[in-house]
Amino acid sequence: MAPEEAAVLVSRISRRFGTVEAVREVSFAVAPGEIFGLVGPDGAGKTTILRMLAGVLAPDSGELRLDGIDVRAAPEQAKPRLSYMPQRFGLYEDMTVAENILFYATLFAVPGRERRERGQELLRAAGLEPFRRRLAGQLSGGMKQKLGLVCALIHTPRVLLLDEPTTGVDPVSRRDFWAILYGLRESGVTIVLSTAYMDEAERCSRLALLHAGRIQACDTPAGLKAAMPGALLAVAGTDPRGMHDALAGAPGVQGLLLMGDHVHVRVDDAARRAPELRASLAAQGFAPSSIMEIEPGIEDIFVALLGAKARP
Amino acid sequence: MSGRRILAMAFKEMLQVWRDPRSLAIALLMPLMQMVLLGYGVSLDIRRxxxxxxxxxxxxxxxxxxxxxxxxxxxxxxxxxxxxxxxxxxxxxxxxxxxxxxxxxxxxxxxxxxxxxxxxxxxxxxxxxxxxxxxxxxxxxxxxxxxxxxxxxxxxGILPSSVGRIDLEPRVWFNETLDSRNFIIPGVVAVILALIGAQLTSLTVSREWERGTMEQLISTPVTPLEVMIGKLVPYFLIGAVDGAFCLLAAVFWFGVPLRGSLGTLVVTTALFTAVVLAFGYLISVKVKSQLGASQVALVVTMLPTTLLSGYTFPIDQMPAPIRALTLLVYPRYYVTILRSVFLKGSGLVQLAAPVSGLVLYAAVVLWLAARAFRKRLD
CATH class of the missing domain: 3.40.1710.10 (abc type-2 transporter like domain)
Structure with a gap:
């Protein structure tokens, strides 16, 4: 992608807080209409990157462009084109749903008629229509996040920045939320979001895996999976934790990850190692019910890239 | 600068004050309490x-x-x-x-x-x-x-020593009954407006930081000047209500004679309210917690106002360095103005010096406050 085509262009940005290097030389570009995901453990630098993109935090160095505008030099010029939803609920809890929408619509100079029509449409999509007159502080976690999204979208931004928008949100609200995001992508809105949910990460067009302020890998979910070295075996059985420990250091095993009642074992060669693992486990007194090759998830890729320590 | 954005800020702020019992109490009940306490409690007269x-x-x-x-x-x-x-x-x-x-x-x-x-x-x-x-x-x-x-x-039939007698016939002007209340009450009004005003606005920006609403607000195109004006307008209205209440109480309850014009009183009170609110706003921008801002506002207004405004202790009798310091204590200008308007019936022309003091103060504090607010998290 040529730089001038990118809706969001981040080039070697860094930011430190005291002695902590929160973001180190991060670069990525997002094409118009993409949903770009920032994934990583707490403290990886996701929030700092989003704040710098939103123009509320200045980078120490590097270049930031949003819809062609230099955010570092002219953050105020970029602001009418973006919407930012901070991780912490940023709306007024002592104002009603409708009052919050009216407030943000006016700050972005949305004409009255457009505000009413768009507000109606967004509230309906978010399932918030019956709650127009309810104080924002009295909404559930999921409804609050959806209201945040409604307020963020009332002015049709070019770029939407969402910091962990679905953390603490119930599955139904998450589904509504993503339905709205997909709808936006159709209309050419570029979305950059951070998430701690791996299933959500898989829904993004492209992902940047962050750790300790650096991008460790950046590709489509499929590209990331294809790039993972080796193959993945899922071992199921009665004592997954015991099996996890028993398999450490077995020949050909490159990584182990406990996933609920499964152990994900990354091996160099699935066909050859599966019988070996079964034999090894049987020898140690375990009876795995199944061992089969599976498609890696984002979490597996993360662990493969960073080791178990950086599990998000 | 957009009028509609200022209006949106002002409307939002008004809603929040209206729905926050604490702000409302500070705004409306405190002046009543203080007027009673200070109006009756402080008297320099010694009787019986x-x-x-x-x-x-x-x-x-x-x-x-x-x-x-x-x-x-x-x-x-x-x-x-x-x-x-x-x-x-x-x-x-x-x-x-x-x-x-x-x-x-x-x-x-x-x-x-x-x-x-x-x-x-x-x-x-x-x-x-x-x-x-x-x-x-x-x-x-x-x-x-x-x-x-x-x-x-x-x-x-004759005076005992009618030769070489000098008679002093003292007359006191402007407060003929030498009633210290006439002198104290205008000062009380100034003190109350200074305290309440700074308290009111000291919370307005820090509240946004504390509740986490600032991060989203500064990601919008709203400008610092729009935020400031939008936030000051509702409090100016509340301050006007408080000012009117205190002045009415001074005249009709405490019986202080009002010899000047109502116009002078309104103009100077509006000016003073603007200074006081801008000062509280400046504190609010600088101190990001509500409690901290309210404490700072209390300390920096209470002590100088009660000690150095001339409300109880006459400024002329202070040592020169302290007297110079009182020039920075903006309530002193308003105390002077109120006493002159009430007791001497002075107009804006005679009050040119203290009024220009307030105008200068308003300009500087508003300028500092407008500059202090940055649309940045750091």
Whole structure:
């Protein structure tokens, strides 16, 4: 992608807080209409990157462009084109749903008629229509996040920045939320979001895996999976934790990850190692019910890239 | 700058104040409470000073003198003593502040020498009260003397010593009854508006930081100037209500004579309210927690306002460096203005100096406040 085509262009940005290097030389570009995901453990630098993109935090160095505008030099010029939803609920809890929408619509100079029509449409999509007159502080976690999204979208931004928008949100609200995001992508809105949910990460067009302020890998979910070295075996059985420990250091095993009642074992060669693992486990007194090759998830890729320590 | 964005900010702020019982209480109940407390609590007048009497003569004349002390209203007789030692004892018990001693030969010496010696002893632990009481005592004695002169004249047809007598006839202007309330209440109004105003706006920006609404607000195209004006407008309206309430109470409740024009009062009060609110806003921008901002606002307004505004302690009598310092204490300008408008009936022309002081202050504080607000998290 040529730089001038990118809706969001981040080039070697860094930011430190005291002695902590929160973001180190991060670069990525997002094409118009993409949903770009920032994934990583707490403290990886996701929030700092989003704040710098939103123009509320200045980078120490590097270049930031949003819809062609230099955010570092002219953050105020970029602001009418973006919407930012901070991780912490940023709306007024002592104002009603409708009052919050009216407030943000006016700050972005949305004409009255457009505000009413768009507000109606967004509230309906978010399932918030019956709650127009309810104080924002009295909404559930999921409804609050959806209201945040409604307020963020009332002015049709070019770029939407969402910091962990679905953390603490119930599955139904998450589904509504993503339905709205997909709808936006159709209309050419570029979305950059951070998430701690791996299933959500898989829904993004492209992902940047962050750790300790650096991008460790950046590709489509499929590209990331294809790039993972080796193959993945899922071992199921009665004592997954015991099996996890028993398999450490077995020949050909490159990584182990406990996933609920499964152990994900990354091996160099699935066909050859599966019988070996079964034999090894049987020898140690375990009876795995199944061992089969599976498609890696984002979490597996993360662990493969960073080791178990950086599990998000 | 967009009028609609300012309006949106102002409307939002108004809604929040309306729905926040704490803000509303500060805005509307505090002035009422403070007006009562400060209006009644602070008085520099000393009335009915407790006085002990040791009348060694106990004649008709000496009793007349004592009576004149009580009839003046400034003194009351707390105790009648029968020996000199009793004075110290009574003062130790705080039964009296002064003691009037009439010698046994008072009438005789008055008749023979024309001078009747009286002694009055004061407990000077509180020098201010002593000075005032001493002034009262001299006044009473002068009146008593005049009465005696009149008697003498009536009896003898001539004045006792009509040659070389200089008469001082004091007149006090602007507060003819020397009622300290007329002097204090305008100061109280200034103190209340200074305290409440700064309290009100000190919370407005820090509240957004504390509740996490600032991060989203600064990601919008709203400008710092729009935020400032939008946030100040609703509080200006509340401040106007408070100011009107305090001034009405001063005139109709405390009976302070208003000799100046209502227009002057309104213009200067509006100006002062603007300074006070801008000052609170500046604190709010600088201190990002509500509690911290409110504490800072209290400290930086309460002490200078009560001590250095001239509200109780006269500025002219302060040492030069402190007097210079009072130039920075903006309530001093308003205290001066209010007293002049109320008691002297001054207009804007006569008040040019303190009014320009306030205008300058408003300009500087608003400029600083507008600059202090940055649309950044760091």
């Amino acid at each position: 000073v407790p006085l002990c009497v040791f009348d060694q003569e106990n004649s008709q004349l000496s009793r007349t003198v004592v009576q004149q002390f009580t009839a003046s209203g400034w003194f009351r007789i707390s105790e009648v003593l029968d020996r000199e030692r009793g004075i110290r004892e009574a003062m130790n018990r705080a039964a009296c502040i002064g003691a009037l001693v009439i010698p046994a030969d008072f009438s005789r010496r008055l008749a023979t020498t024309g001078v009747g010696p009286l002694q009055i002893v004061f407990d000077a632990t509180d020098t201010n009260t002593t000075n005032i009481a001493m002034g009262y005592a001299q006044g009473v004695v002068a009146l008593a003397g005049a009465a005696l002169d009149a008697n003498w004249t009536a009896a003898h």
